[in-house]
Amino acid sequence: MTSTILFGSIARHTCKLVPPAVVGAMTLGAGLHASFSYAADDYPNKPVRYLLHVSPGGGTDVLARQMASELEQILGQPFVVENRPGGQTGVQLASIVNAAPDGYTIGSTTATHIAVMNSVFDEYSLDSVDWIAGLVTDPPVMVVHDSVPFDSLEELVEEVKANPGQYTVSGTVDGSTGHIAWAMFAEAAGITEEEVRYVPYDSQGDSVTANVGGHVPIGMAWTGITRDHVEAGNLRVLGVLSEDRVSAYPDAPTFTEAGYDVDPSWQQFRGIIGPKGIPDDVKEKLAGALERVTQTEDYIEYIESSNLNSRFMGPEEFTEFVERQNEIVAEWVERLDLDE
Missing domain, CATH: 3.40.190.150 (Bordetella uptake gene, domain 1)
Known part of the structure; x- marks a missing residue:
């Protein structure tokens, strides 16, 4: 509408x-x-x-x-x-x-x-x-619904590889910033499309709504749109695609810090x-x-x-x-x- x-x-x-x-x-x-x-x-x-x-x-x-x-x-x-x-x-x-x-x-x-x-x-x-x-x-941030059984990027990778096809990740349209950010991370982590399917939405608001509702457990989003949901306890931030940590989520490591070689200039x-x-x-x-x-x-x-x-x-x-x-x-x- x-x-x-x-x-x-x-x-x-x-x-x-x-x-x-x-x-x-x-x-x-x-x-x-x-x-x-x-x-x-x-x-x-x-x-x-x-x-x-x-x-x-x-x-x-x-x-x-x-x-x-x-x-x-x-x-x-x-x-x-x-x-x-x-x-x-x-x-x-x-x-x-x-x-x-x-x-x-x-x-x-x-x-x-x-x-x-x-x-x-x-x-x-x-x-x-x-x-x-x-x-x-x-900078893109990796968020997960509060119900998922992992608390770090390393645990996310272990979980999705142990349960191929059971997890999805959301973002905006195919080829968007979030999609490419996920693709970069997935390549660095050795995650295949068969293990985790990317679900595109027309807007970031729609994507995060799906994350908050638990319909899509993993999301690639942004700081501003996720902060309120993180503070409310509905979402957790596992990592950020940036050269440095972001002030909103000081405890969330950059992808590089977590051991994943992803270009932070994106x-x-x-x-x-x-x-x-x-x-x-x-x-x-x-x-x-x-x-x-x-x-x-x-x-x-x-x-x-x-x-x-x-x-x-x-x-x-x-x-x-x-x-x-x-x-x-x-x-x-x-x-x-x-x-x-």
């Missing part, structure tokens, strides 16, 4: 998609860029659609709502958060790619987008969108994308506002309370960052036979 959150004065506005005829006219060249550049002087002068690829409740969703509230205060227009889960990010991507490149449609992005561009969609690639800004990084990230071709002045104005958000007291408090790693990247740096991540994804998509 699509969930739309209206901020501030949005109740007095109605967001309208650009008609196809106007989209077609956007190929006319210099005149278009001139009109968009002129509009950048007072951008935005109407509500901005902020499309998410996830269901409500997950880390990306919560961060987006925090960003939307702050952006409204800075830019003076509502940012309308719309959840567009499904189709392994395809529902959201189609809406963004087909929108007018004028800065009035933006969207959430994570490493999952890079994964599905490599493994699922022939029609989408890094060049299909503009990479506007990177916001945070978030991290979840969250950022903002838009339709390809947003004029540079509009894109820079939006990125500048996003950077200002990351410097606000409320945002800093949210990042710290959520145990996220704040890392703002503007359009050029963010584009270079995702290109590097794309190299890792491409390697693992091939190794996991996800491109067939």
Whole structure:
């Protein structure tokens, strides 16, 4: 179900998609860029659609709502958060790619987008969108339901190998950050697909809900979305894919500490994308506002309370960052036979 959150004065506005005829006219060249550049002087002068690829409740969703509230205060227009889960990010991507490149449609992005561009969609690639800004990084954590009979990564490996096919692990869609993180760990631990089956969900919120309910006993998730469940005693953290231990779970070893050689540079990230071709002045104005958000007291408090790693990247740096991540994804998509 699509969930739309209206901020501030949005109740007095109605967001309208650009008609196809106007989209077609956007190929006319210099005149278009001139009109968009002129509009950048007072951008935005109407509500901005902020499309998410996830269901409500997950880390990306919560961060987006925090960003939307702050952006409204800075830019003076509502940012309308719309959840567009499904189709392994395809529902959201189609809406963004087909929108007018004028800065009035933006969207959430994570490493999952890079994964599905490599493994699922022939029609989408890094060049299909503009990479506007990177916001945070978030190391993957291995969690288990409180009922499972093991308390460490070593015991997990022993248990699943002694009981092949009896355990499953959840995360987001095939080829996503969580899936690749699990694949890296499984390879290092010598766990085969026959011993543990990976169960993909459209959102991290759905995946963790399955873990909390005991439907999927093992999960690859993130610090922010698991912390409350860990504190409530429903989940336990066995390890973290990071160079250093995370402050939220100081007793949980890194995979490397536990003896599993897994590349710690592979991290979840969250950022903002838009339709390809947003004029540079509009894109820079939006990125500048996003950077200002990351410097606000409320945002800093949210990042710290959520145990996220704040890392703002503007359009050029963010584009270079995702290109590097794309190299890792491409390697693992091939190794996991996800491109067939």
